[in-house]
Amino acid sequence: MPNVWIAGAGMTRVGRRSEPLGDLMADAAHAALAAAGRERPDFIIVATMNPEEFVGDGNFASNIATYMGFAETPALRVETATSSGAAALYAGVAQVAASLHRTVLVVGGEKMTHLPTPRVSEIIGRSIDPYERAYGATMPALAGLVTRALMARRGVGVREIAQVAVKNHANAARNPYAHFQKPVTLDEVMESRMVADPLRLLHCCPISDGAAAVVLTAERSAVRVAGIGQGADALAVRHRADVTHFRATRDAARAAFAMAGFGPARVDFAEIHDAFAPFELISLEDLGLVPPGKAGRATLDGETALDGRLPVNPSGGLKGRGHPLAATGLAQVVECVWQLTGRGGERQVSGKVALAHSIGGLATNNWVTIVEAER
């Protein structure tokens, strides 16, 4: 692939935000453009999972482009459920790599906290297979099914799962952009309210508002997109032969590493889609970052902590930073860029190669992006 660079990155603080979605996305976009030293892009790619339902607006690429001051800049919208931000990045990388445009703004955002939680869950749940949804399946329910199988068949323990939440909350407490600013203890996680047995409240990410953006360019910059890939799986969870790993992650990782020309051993730190804490353990192994069966042990031993061998979710992850749906895949990349360029603040980790992993729906369209600091 021809070189594609990330010239600038920006995001809003994630959490319960009172500003309209347009303002959040404009703030992120303008911050990314300012960091890139550019006033306007040649093209805009917008990621939102469901602005029609969440805020009542459609034709959203034009809506947001006009709102942020780019009424005459061509824009399109990309959607792959909860991984829309990563999908939009892919579309932008492809445009620059194909020389269709030299400077592409990719911006993702979601605004949900103004709606009651059951309504938000219902809208997010529409990404689930209709038959499974008719049986009351929600994202936490499907994650509960996955988690029970993971514990029974792979021997993953409750402490290992809880430690993911503890670690990611601790990282979030060092991140001023994160939804949660407080650490939690192992006991608090393991005694929190049961949501979808064996999954508890503090295993689950919050409902968050926020936006994130990057500016992609064909001109040499500090961070390069080394590889990006997608993997897919059946919409229905019941159609999968094994629910204890995600085929879509494995295929996405294979594609991204093939493009990068190196393997998981070169990855120094990662942002992983931990919408539910056990997903971080599953994904560590699916991505090849930890040997099969070792993710729980590695987490308990602190290998994935900020000061560990392989820091995972220095931002706090979806669990701690928050999960503003279509912003999330881009917020992960923003964190990677900031870390690679020494802007990690109190949560700074060291490294040259970072990996971002985003899950769409219940792992039906997953993405892996590998970014590398220019030497």
Next chain:
Amino acid sequence: MIETIDASRCPRCDAVVAPPATWCPWHPVPMTPTSVRGVGQVITFTTLHAAPEGFRSPLHIAIVELEGGARFVCHGTETRGLRIGSIVAIEAVDNIYYFSHMGALERARLFWRRAGHAGDRVNAIARSLAKRVMKGRGGAAS
């Protein structure tokens, strides 16, 4: 008497899915109708304590691998004593499928807890009991 569940088979890869699908999820070929027996092995299960609109908490959901290959999502009466690998029978009441490894009383309790009018719930209990009586006469496993 074990419930028969509508399913479909891919003529290319022999995959069986339930309920039936028009196209094979893995091949662009039309599926052919078939049916599978409503008995199988629990792959995984959960109890949802924050059930979505139209359902009551706690809501028991399981994925069951039916004899004949299809994996099936269904509701349950109770998960006490249930394990991954447990063999369960599946029965349809009002076109909704339930796994069961429990007796009639627990099932009556489940249907009583269902959302809807009281009359509907009583009818559901009556139908479930009637089915169980018929199954008992047939000497079927459940």
